[in-house]
Amino acid sequence: MSNTREQILQTTCGLMEKQGYHGTGLNEIVKESGAPKGSLYHYFPEGKEQITSEAVLQSGKLTATRIQNGLSENSNAAKAIHDFVLNIAHHVEASEFAAGSPLTSVAMETATKSERINAACREAYSLLETAFKEKLLECGFTKTKAEELGTFITAAVEGGIILSRTYHSGDPLRMVAKHLKVLLSQ
Amino acid sequence: MSNTREQILQTTCGLMEKQGYHGTGLNEIVKESGAPKGSLYHYFPEGKEQITSEAVLQSGKLTATRIQNGLSENSNAAKAIHDFVLNIAHHVEASEFAAGSPLTSVAMETATKSERINAACREAYSLLETAFKEKLLECGFTKTKAEELGTFITAAVEGGIILSRTYHSGDPLRMVAKHLKVLLSQ
DNA sequence: CATTATGTAGACCAGTCGTTATAATAACAT
DNA sequence: ATGTTATTATAACGACTGGTCTACATAATG
Secondary structure, eight states: OOHHHHHHHHHHHHHHHHHTTTTOOHHHHHHHHOOOHHHHHHHOTTOHHHHHHHHHHHHHHHHHHHHHHHHTTOSSHHHHHHHHHHHHHHHHHHTTTSOSOTTHHHHHHHTTTOHHHHHHHHHHHHHHHHHHHHHHHHTTOOHHHHHHHHHHHHHHHHHHHHHHHHHTSSHHHHHHHHHHHHHHHO | OOHHHHHHHHHHHHHHHHHTTTTOOHHHHHHHHTOOGGGHHHHOTTTHHHHHHHHHHHHHHHHHHHHHHHHTTOSSHHHHHHHHHHHHHHHHHHTTTSOSOTTHHHHHHHTTTOHHHHHHHHHHHHHHHHHHHHHHHHTTOOHHHHHHHHHHHHHHHHHHHHHHHHHTSSHHHHHHHHHHHHHHHO
């Protein structure tokens, strides 16, 4: 695997997480990644759509494994998810509210504009939902409940990140952690 | 109140809801609003930041009153919020997944980029949270619980809209409706 | 050594961005 | 009718956009 190509993708993930699809220019990616511009269209001949699609998918995979690893630290589902969301709150704060939710902006901007990027976003989100769902399955939830709650947890966390980044405070995410725990404990 | 000015603001609300801050150009606003081009900097001498801030706030106020009206149709909080979220699902579907969550994209894109727009987003979001909170207060929740749940509901609905727009399906929002009801009923 | 991919380097394109300056026009009070 | 202000029109600005192109270096293989 080419190192330059990987570098371009990672830089794209970071920039789009911070400022979305339209807010991120190819020149910016080139500059920040240190990659030569000639390489950009060498590795991604289909342009920005291709780079974005691959970056979105990469973000999804990375986030999904982070969820898996985070949740594996605790055998109780409610407690595991509670602590995991607290960790996100900390991460968002540590980034000065520029990180968290790497998919949101891109997903919203391209939902009805680019078939290709939208497909990547769907796949990425379903990876996240599945990661939560499987933890719930392990902990004895029925298949239906695990699926439904996987979606619900993803939505609540997603929304919590948005509020936390907007308010420049981890508190909304901490509220989400607390009440998800209530919901999962009953 | 100038009609042209109001038209520009409303058009900006709609376009930014669909495609975010960076995805919406001033020329596009001028064209779609039908407003004369020279009027833009006449009514908004501080440019795009000013237009966006005012549009965000207007979206927040409008959404907050929609929440109030929607929730007033049912005296039971859990049922009121459940039905209201189902209505959002329907609205998102009817828009072909281009509408819903008028603040999300702008809030994320500008959280660390524009002090002014960020302030408008905070104010707008707190209007939404308050709308939920007051319904809960009316229904007998304690002040603390109402506040916490107001934030949680806002986050969950916000996340549900993102998923629904991404998946091109109202189902995620319907999941959110269902499990919010569970949480609020216990 | 010659040949062929593969990757690097960046000038360059047409078009758009937000913004500004200037001027014409409309509305209105005096 | 005159002076004043509010509104609209036009064109241009410099910077940047995503994308293309050619020239060149390097490496691998024959």
